[in-house]
Amino acid sequence: MTDVSLLRHELRTPVNAVLGYSEMLLEDAPGHQGELETTIASAREILAAIDDRLSPTTIHFSRHDLEVLRDAMRPHQERILRAMNALRKTAEVADMTADLDRIESAAIRLLVVDLPDVADAPTLITDLPTMITDAPRVTRGVRAAGATTAAPFRILVVDDVADNRAVLERRLERDGHIVECAENGRVALERIRDHRFDLIVLDIMMPEVDGFEVLRRLKRSPDTHDIPVIMISALDDLESVVRCIEEGAEDHLTKPFEPVLLRARINASLDKKRLRDRERAYLGEVKAIAAAASAVEEGRYESASLARTALRSDELGRLARVFDGMAAKVKAREGRLRRQVAGLREEIDAVRRRADVTDAGDVRLPIGHILADRYEIELLVGVGAMGTVYRAHDQELTDTVALKVLRPELLSDRTVLERFKAEVRLARRISHPSVVRTHDFGESDGVHYLTMEYVEGLTARALLDNRGRLGVAAVLALAGQLTHALVAAHAQGVIHRDIKPQNLLLDGQGSLKVMDFGVSRLAGHAGGTGDAGLLIGTPDYMAPEQLLGEDIDERADLYATGVVLFECLTGQLPFHADTLVAKIAKVLGEDPPSLSAFDGIPQALATLITRLLARQRETRPASAQELLQLLDQVGS
Amino acid sequence: MTRILLVEDNEMNRDMLSRRLQKRGFDVTIAVDGREGIDKALADPYDLILMDISLPEIDGCTATRELRSAPQTAQTPIIALTAHAMAGDRERALEAGCNDYDTKPIELDRLLGKIQALLKPPL
Numbered sequence: 001m002t003d004v005s006l007l008r009h010e011l012r013t014p015v016n017a018v019l020g021y022s023e024m025l026l027e028d029a030p031g032h033q034g035e036l037e038t039t040i041a042s043a044r045e046i047l048a049a050i051d052d053r054l055s056p057t058t059i060h061f062s063r064h065d066l067e068v069l070r071d072a073m074r075p076h077q078e079r080i081l082r083a084m085n086a087l088r089k090t091a092e093v094a095d096m097t098a099d100l101d102r103i104e105s106a107a108i109r110l111l112v113v114d115l116p117d118v119a120d121a122p123t124l125i126t127d128l129p130t131m132i133t134d135a136p137r138v139t140r141g142v143r144a145a146g147a148t149t150a151a152p153f154r155i156l157v158v159d160d161v162a163d164n165r166a167v168l169e170r171r172l173e174r175d176g177h178i179v180e181c182a183e184n185g186r187v188a189l190e191r192i193r194d195h196r197f198d199l200i201v202l203d204i205m206m207p208e209v210d211g212f213e214v215l216r217r218l219k220r221s222p223d224t225h226d227i228p229v230i231m232i233s234a235l236d237d238l239e240s241v242v243r244c245i246e247e248g249a250e251d252h253l254t255k256p257f258e259p260v261l262l263r264a265r266i267n268a269s270l271d272k273k274r275l276r277d278r279e280r281a282y283l284g285e286v287k288a289i290a291a292a293a294s295a296v297e298e299g300r301y302e303s304a305s306l307a308r309t310a311l312r313s314d315e316l317g318r319l320a321r322v323f324d325g326m327a328a329k330v331k332a333r334e335g336r337l338r339r340q341v342a343g344l345r346e347e348i349d350a351v352r353r354r355a356d357v358t359d360a361g362d363v364r365l366p367i368g369h370i371l372a373d374r375y376e377i378e379l380l381v382g383v384g385a386m387g388t389v390y391r392a393h394d395q396e397l398t399d400t401v402a403l404k405v406l407r408p409e410l411l412s413d414r415t416v417l418e419r420f421k422a423e424v425r426l427a428r429r430i431s432h433p434s435v436v437r438t439h440d441f442g443e444s445d446g447v448h449y450l451t452m453e454y455v456e457g458l459t460a461r462a463l464l465d466n467r468g469r470l471g472v473a474a475v476l477a478l479a480g481q482l483t484h485a486l487v488a489a490h491a492q493g494v495i496h497r498d499i500k501p502q503n504l505l506l507d508g509q510g511s512l513k514v515m516d517f518g519v520s521r522l523a524g525h526a527g528g529t530g531d532a533g534l535l536i537g538t539p540d541y542m543a544p545e546q547l548l549g550e551d552i553d554e555r556a557d558l559y560a561t562g563v564v565l566f567e568c569l570t571g572q573l574p575f576h577a578d579t580l581v582a583k584i585a586k587v588l589g590e591d592p593p594s595l596s597a598f599d600g601i602p603q604a605l606a607t608l609i610t611r612l613l614a615r616q617r618e619t620r621p622a623s624a625q626e627l628l629q630l631l632d633q634v635g636s
Numbered sequence: 637m638t639r640i641l642l643v644e645d646n647e648m649n650r651d652m653l654s655r656r657l658q659k660r661g662f663d664v665t666i667a668v669d670g671r672e673g674i675d676k677a678l679a680d681p682y683d684l685i686l687m688d689i690s691l692p693e694i695d696g697c698t699a700t701r702e703l704r705s706a707p708q709t710a711q712t713p714i715i716a717l718t719a720h721a722m723a724g725d726r727e728r729a730l731e732a733g734c735n736d737y738d739t740k741p742i743e744l745d746r747l748l749g750k751i752q753a754l755l756k757p758p759l
Contacts, residue, residue, distance in 0.1 A: 016741040017648035
């Protein structure tokens with residue numbers, strides 16, 4: 001939107017409100033046809049004036065142009081305000097008050113839409129921001145006689161002498177203000193209770209409730225505390241002036257008034273009030289943003305609770321809009337993740353209900369055996385290519401750990417052992433909720449073992465074997481957590497090298513933990529890059545460059561992730577063949593099959609997995625971090 | 637009762653239009669910006685959506701496109717409310733998938749005519 005059209009929009013919007021409310025009132029209260037039709041006709045005149053001087057094709061609009069437009073709108077605006085004033089005086093107005101207020105404030109707002117205060121010289125706006133103030137423009141110093149740019153305001157004149165009231169009322173109305181009168185303090189307090197005033201001109205000497213008492217009551221109530229009060233009296237004694245100021249009056253004037261002085265003081269008081277109001281509104285909205293920030297922290301932020309602040313055209317408005325947008329995104333993302341995890345949890349529960357899912361294997365260490373004077377073997381958890389995993393009790397720290405006894409043939413070579421230790425040192429640095437923590441590496445009586453965080457759960461392998469394939473939400477939840485784990489590991493320079501369902505542990509809450517970071521390094525070194533190495537691991541999840549024994553980087557983990565996701569979604573591997581050699585030939589020579597043959601897989605996810613399975617690593621996402629962003633787009 | 641979702645950021649326009657529609661027997665739900673409009677439209681079925689085009693953050697056209705791509709709102713009639721001030725709003729609104737548009741200031745009878753035309757079941 002260009003700034004000229006924004007200005008046009010800002011000008012037309014309040015007129016549209018005047019029109020709409022007036023038409024509505026006309027339907028509700030046909031008795032006031034005269035005033036309302038005047039209002040509607042005036043609003044249409046204003047629209048015509050705007051269209052005339054500021055059409056959709058206008059490119060340049062100067063401060064002078066705006067002044068000319070304002071002058072054209074002003075008589076119509078005043079007609080509207082007079083009509084509202086007349087309506088307020090009628091008897092059945094009570095239920096219309098709120099709408100009359102709206103019409104009035106829209107009509108006033110119309111004249112305060114402003115250009116930026118760039119310079120005194122006429123300013124051409126083409127791409128400068130327009131500034132829309134909530135209140136009439138603040139002008140400083142004494143206004144020229146008869147100036148009405150900031151009018152109208154609602155002013156209450158309180159004086160027990162009818163002539164005094166009449167003189168003040170006439171003067172103030174001539175300056176464009178809306179004036180109401182009260183003949184004594186009691187009536188004044190009633191009026192103030194029922195209506196909103198911008199300023200009160202208050203005589204001191206009155207029967208019943210005098211000016212000082214009215215002032216005291218106004219300043220005591222939080223509702224009226226901020227209305228500026230100018231005290232007037234025939235007495236010019238210093239004591240009463242001091243008393244007025246001490247009790248909270250804005251100013252003091254002595255009768256008879258000098259008209260220029262009266263106008264200057266009234267305008268100064270209104271300016272001060274406006275500044276205070278604006279400052280208070282600003283602070284209130286700063287407070288609203290701070291409250292919204294706490295709400296985000298506590299997870300109870302409601303989108304659009306900053307809607308009002310967001311409408312501001314200043315920096316605060318921008319802050320609110322940006323904040324609200326970010327919070328909405330975070331909330332949407334949180335909801336999405338929660339749904340995905342719920343899906344995964346359902347899958348896991350379904351498997352758990354099917355009783356025993358533990359892998360079976362040879363028991364090498366008897367239950368109850370104490371290894372290295374520290375770890376009591378409690379349960380055989382599983383047997384894999386690298387060794388046998390037990391649940392053990394760490395008597396030193398009185399904690400449950402997973403203890404993996406490594407196959408002795410893997411560690412026959414001293415260099416390999418040193419390299420493996422270096423890898424374990426790196427792996428120990430990875431601290432992430434989705435990575436199984438590596439504790440220690442040790443050797444006791446010729447048995448090499450690793451201790452790790454113990455996770456009660458089952459592997460993604462077991463889940464797949466039982467369920468066949470998983471739902472899209474569950475796969476996305478799994479993919480997100482796996483990728484987060486890879487980001488953390490890659491940041492420490494650790495490549496997993498053997499991402500596969502067997503290494504992905506799922507606890508009952510749907511949280512995934514990747515295990516064996518660094519451990520798979522052994523496979524490559526034990527068997528070199530030849531047949532022996534391949535026999536230990538499985539080639540199903542290995543990237544082509546890994547199969548070829550080339551130097552690999554983090555993108556090999558991304559390839560493996562692609563295979564895992566493919567398998568989770570379809571229940572089958574991308575490449576299968578009867579013999580190992582044929583399988584490897586396929587991985588190296590063929591494109592992965594299309595996922596579009598399978599039902600219910602979103603196109604974006606299918607495309608992403610195909611990219612992860614690219615034979616050329618340059619075609620895959622460059623990093624786990626990038627994959628994370630791509631997954632986020634798929635999930636949204 | 638016919639359910640209408642009114643997506644409009646301007647407080648006065650929202651208040652005015654919702655009250656006038658309610659008075660004519662429509663069940664009006666309000667959304668104050670594009671995001672809330674999308675969320676509400678996807679959460680509950682509406683017979684018709686009135687969509688202001690100049691909304692902060694997610695504008696009416698973007699919101700309409702998003703609703704058109706969701707199965708539950710792909711067919712819901714959407715009338716764009718365009719500010720006469722913005723040249724090109726109408727074209728963008730129709731292109732985004734709105735069935736019709738009306739220009740502010742809203743003339744209620746004209747808008748009601750458009751609403752009725754879209755609510756009538758096809759013969």
